Structure formats: C-alpha cells, structure tokens
Amino acid sequence: MPPPVRSLRQSKKYGFGSNFTPDYTDVESYFARIKRAVAKKEIYTAAQFHGPVRLMLDLDPTSYVGIRTGTLRFIRLLASYFIMSPALNKSEVSEALAVADKRNEIVALEDPTKKSQLSEAAIALIEHLKVYVDLIQSGPEYQELIEDMQYRVKIPMNTPSARLVRHIKDDSLTNYTFKRAKAYQKSALLALHPFRGFEDNASLTADELKAKIFRGSWGPDNR
Template sequence: MVLQLNYQTTLNEIINRHIAIGVEVEKHRISPDQTLSLRPFPENLSAELRPYVKREFCTSQLEFALPHSTDPELNVKLIGAVIKGTAQQLAPEEQIWHYSCPPQIPCPLAEVPISQVPEESNEYRRQSVLKHDVRRLLNNGTHINFSFSQEAIAYLMRELHFATRDDLYLQIAQYFMINRWLLTYLFGATPFAGQDYFDQHHLCGPVRSIRSSSLGFPNETRGDYRSVRHYIAAIDQAVANGELLQPREYYESVRLKSGNSKDPNRILKYGITHLELRTFDLNPLTISAVTPEQIRFIQLLALYFAYQPHLSGSQIQQLLAVAAEMNEQVALEAPTQQCAYATQGLTLLTELADFVERQQLEATFSEVLDQFRDCFIDADQTLAAQVLAQFDTY
C-alpha cells in the first residue's frame, strides 16, 4: 500500500495502514483435573488450523502464530477464532489453559514431556531443562511483532534524520526497553501461581506479574542496546562464555529480529525487519489473550518513540539499568496498590495524548489513552487487579 505523502495527516495514515502487527500466543493444554496435560501434541488438527498452531518447548504447549495485519480488530478476531477452533478439536478430556503461569504439574519435574520436534532443537531443550527450573520455562506469554512498511520507513528516516532502517528500529527498541515497566503495570496478569510453582520462595501476597519479574521466565542475560553491533556482540559473548546455550535463549523483553531467524548475526547482512516485544502476560479475561486496545497502544508507542530524542550510549546504559529495577518493583507490587511510578506514567500518557492531538491521529487513540490513564488513577482497573478479583488462586 503506497503512502500518500500529500496527506496533511501523514502519521495518521502510517499508524492505521503502515504498522503491521503479528501476534504469537502460547497456551498449555490441561487435563480435566486442571493439571498439565501429558498427552502428545495434537496431530489431527484440521487443515485450516495447522498453519497457525505450532509446537513449543513442552508438548503441552501450543503456539498460535497469526499473519501480520495493520488492523487490530482483525488481529484479535483471527487469534480468537484459531484458539477457539483448536480447543474444539482437542481430545475430549483436554482444555486450553488461559493463564501465563503454568498449571499444576502432575508428574516429577524431570518427567515433564519436552517436545522432540523439530529434531535439531532437541539438544538445546535437553540442556535448557538441566540449566533452568522447568516450571519457569513453562511460563507462557503473548509476543507482539511489529514492523513499518517500506514507505513508512522511508518517510520516518527522512523526517527524523535516521541514517538507516536499523537506526530507526533500534531507537524504538531502546525506548520500549526503558519503558517496559509501563507495560508490566498495564498488562501484567499473573498475580499468583500454583502451589507447586515455588519450592522455598513464597510471595507475601498477590503481585502484578510473576512472569515479568525475576520469579518468572528465566532471563539472566541483559542486552546491550547501544547499537546493533553492541546488541549482537553481547549475545555472542554470552553464548561464548556459557551464559546462554544458544542465541535463542536470549529472552529479553525486546528482540531485534531479521526475518524468522533466531540468530542476531543475520541482522548484519539483511538488517532489522521487525521488533519482537516479549513482555506481555496472557490476558486470561479474553480467549485471544490480547485486546485491540493493547495493539493500538503498541502501535502508538512505536510511532511516538521514533519521534523521541536520540540517546547516547552512556545514557542508554544508565537508563536501562534503572529500567530493570523499575520493572522488577512494578511487577512485584500488589495489584490494587498505586504504582510507585504513577506520576511518571500519567506524565507519559499526557505526552502521548499531546502527540495524538498534534499529529491529528484518530480519536480512537485518545480513547485508548483515556482507558489506560484511568488505570494509573485507580489501580483496581488494571488487568492484574481484574484477574485477582475474578480468579481463585489455583
């Protein structure tokens, strides 16, 4: 779709037609007693579902990967239809688990069935369960992949003086990393976990996001986002010194991606094609695990972050160190507690609202911001608080 540069509101066209979103949702299959299913991966799904239902680390896990679309409603509608259709075709005694933290595990941890397909991933998975607590590896989430069209990239590079496409994507990744605490506050949805999730560490009460905290998915390696080469070198070094088994084990909140490859070195040859945001808990209040409002918010943030000041390497290092501490604090706050950074959150949302007005974006984006602004005024409106109110601790 060609970008009409003679539009007065060029950014309105970009945000509605030139930011493609691809969503990946991971969910477990469970048995009638609400425990992790030990049955093999379902091989008999119908032909219309099979392209969108992938194998994951554990045989109980299903990954729903949908085509990229610029339409948030279409994204969510497709995801919901595929998940619902899959649920209807599972074995009669199986259901889909809609929560990020894993259900109770009905076997010794060493006997949790790990996927044997594809065969080339077997050794990596075997080493992963030796290195990490398998219960942490069983955390599921929603990954949002986004990319600009070539026309939008050309416009933004010229408008904002980015030398390359990689520079544009890198800056957006930097700002998403710096502000990921905001996404944890708004979209955290794991206030509790099953009784067998912990051995010795027990939370004093519900929190916003176990999965997004140090108690969630294993994520000990911190990335270096000062430049694309720093990003790649940090991952390569972590593999070389044994900190990471393979580049695919780099589980930071934002990944720079080139095609479908998990090897960041591909970026050096082909460039960044999209960013993968991995910071989202499943939303258990909707079968799709994500809402159109959440996707619109990501589209808006991506465009807004492109317009922010360029950061120096030293600034980025300092801001990322603070951001990691902020995210941990927010993730472990009580769901109904006012966020420690509510003032910063409201300020950012106000700046986003000003950006929407200044760039003449659609009223839909103002409505989304109003909804999320209310979450900072009243923590009971956050997703974590809603989950806590509607779900019993399992």
C-alpha cells in the same frame, strides 16, 4: 500464601528475568551481545532472552485471541513515540536501562490492587503521549486508548492483574483458567471456517496465509 503481585513473569525474582544484560546502544551491538551471550552460555539460545517488550506481548487470558487490540495499539504508539524522540547518547544508554530495570522490578512486584509507586511517572508519560497523538493525528481510537491507560494508572483495579485477583479461589486461578479455556474452545468449535493451514506442516506464503485466514470482503486491505 504470599499476596499476589502485579506480574510474576515480568519480574526478575520470579519470572523470566536473568542476570544477562543486552546492549541496546544500536542494532549491531544488540545482536553481537546476544551472540556472545550464547557462546559464553549466559543464555542457551537467543530465544531464551525475554526482554520487556516480549513479555508485554505474553498471552492475555481475557482475550479470545491471546492479545487485545488495545495492547497492540499501545505498543505501536510507544514505539512510534520513542522513534520520534531524541536519541540518548550511547554513554547514557546503560544507566538509563539500569534505572528502567529497577523500576520494572518495583512495578512487577507491587500489589496489583493498589496504586503504583511510579504512578506519577506513568501519568507524566501518558500526558506526553496525549500531546503526541494530537500532533500526529492518530485518530479517536488512540485518544480513547490513552484515556483507558490513564484510567488504569489512577484506578489500578482496572488493570489486567487486578482483574485476575478477583478470580482467585483457594489461592489459585485454576478454576478461572479452565472456565476461560472451555469458553474459547466452544467458540472455536462453532467457527464456520476454522483455520487449518498448518495441519500438514506446509510452508505458506504471505498471500496464501492471508487467503486462508481472511475469507470474504472483510479481509484486510494493505493497499
């Protein structure tokens, strides 16, 4: 049995990666490239393309709702940071993406229990994010998030993939996944107000969906 890797799904060798390369120079070029790829059968549908961000949002087995708040905050922080950073020249985009793809493959196929080859680059980015968080006064929750991410880079046993390695039994995570699934099912069955909004295939408005999901004063206030 080969040793575990950091992310099967994130890698092109084992996961959803493909030889299809999108065009990120601008939004119009991105959509046009996707449409051409579908027309030329490079991908069957637009939904078949799994970019790095989409893969980051894959289900997290350690979270009851499938994704942790910290993950969403980190992606939000990264998006904000890159939006506020100087844009690359269009002539530089392809080369930058090629380098990023190579780095992605390296990290995805690494031993999750060991420090990444690109840990220094990760720490450098985190240091920039620290300064950015202070500049925009994001709040203590983002400062704590940055510290957590830095801790993961320095001590890889705290990464999600390394935590899963601890649960491997007979070269499988089947027992672990069944245990987690049963715990989630038990929790869902105990819910006082289960969400039943899609049982009749109804098309709900944003306000109707909010009313069904959030009952009481603890609902989100978007004012």
